[in-house]
Amino acid sequence: MDWTQLGGLFLYFLMLSFLAIGGNASVLPEMHRYVVEVHGYMTSAQFAEMYTLAQVAPGPNIMYIPLVGWHIAGWLAAAVMMVATLLPSATLTLAIAHLYVRHPKAAFGIAIRRGLTPITIGLVFASGWILLPAVSQDWRGYALAALTVAVVMRTSLNPLWVLAAGAAAGMAGLV
């Protein structure tokens, strides 16, 4: 990857951070589209692996962003993508946090939140829809995904245990 491409990546992620009405929920499909479908920097399955690695780590699940950058072009790309992602958000959020704590009942704020909530939910399902075929091609994988949903909805088991069970199922050759 040359400097032009790296610059392009930086600008793209800066742009993306302004578009992002949701780190994980809404950036993921767009990032997938850019990195996998438009530029072919990695396969869909590799993208899903980077996402999974970040999920296993404790902390914010935006950590898949530097991982994807690292996979594309090493540490420099990872740092570039992380800075582009964080820089605008922390500053602006602090300002908005101030307003929200002072005026939690501001009518227009409520309208914006109410209006965007359904879109957010739609984008979360879009992320699942896009990644599912990347991680599994047969019914056993879909069954495991469905089982995961059922377990999480029915129990308060720590999801890390569910991830560990997934790893065990993979190693046992079940999926």
Next chain:
Amino acid sequence: MFFSRRMFVEQRRWLTEQEFVEMLSIAQLLPGANGVNMAVLIGYRLAGPLGAAASLCGFIAAPCAIVVALALLYRHFGSVPLVRDALSGMSIVAVGLIIAMGTKIAHVLQRRVLPWAFAFAAFIGVGVMRWPLLAVLGVMAPFAIAAAWKGKM
């Protein structure tokens, strides 16, 4: 996000489900990654500007180090068959966790047609049609906010 909802709402009870979803919506409204925005919002809500700063630093520092370690492990062991199998099993569960989170937060939607129609349209546009997020949001967000403003959802 899945883990933070679990901790703040279900375990520590620092925030109600409603507060959490509202903050999530604000976090998503703002440019930037919503996990980080959530950290700033929750930190500020619980302990003011210093809380926001502490929350952000804590949120980013350790995970960065861990992700570096993971990347190195992946480089060395990523092609070992057993590791590949484990990773593919975990990937499926990770996708299941996304769907489960969507299902959980969908409980806050009222039982009316319009909110569900917006959720469905966002899913179709970005997930199935693979349209750019910019286009989908640019078209949908004004209508959704206008509908909410008029009390229709």
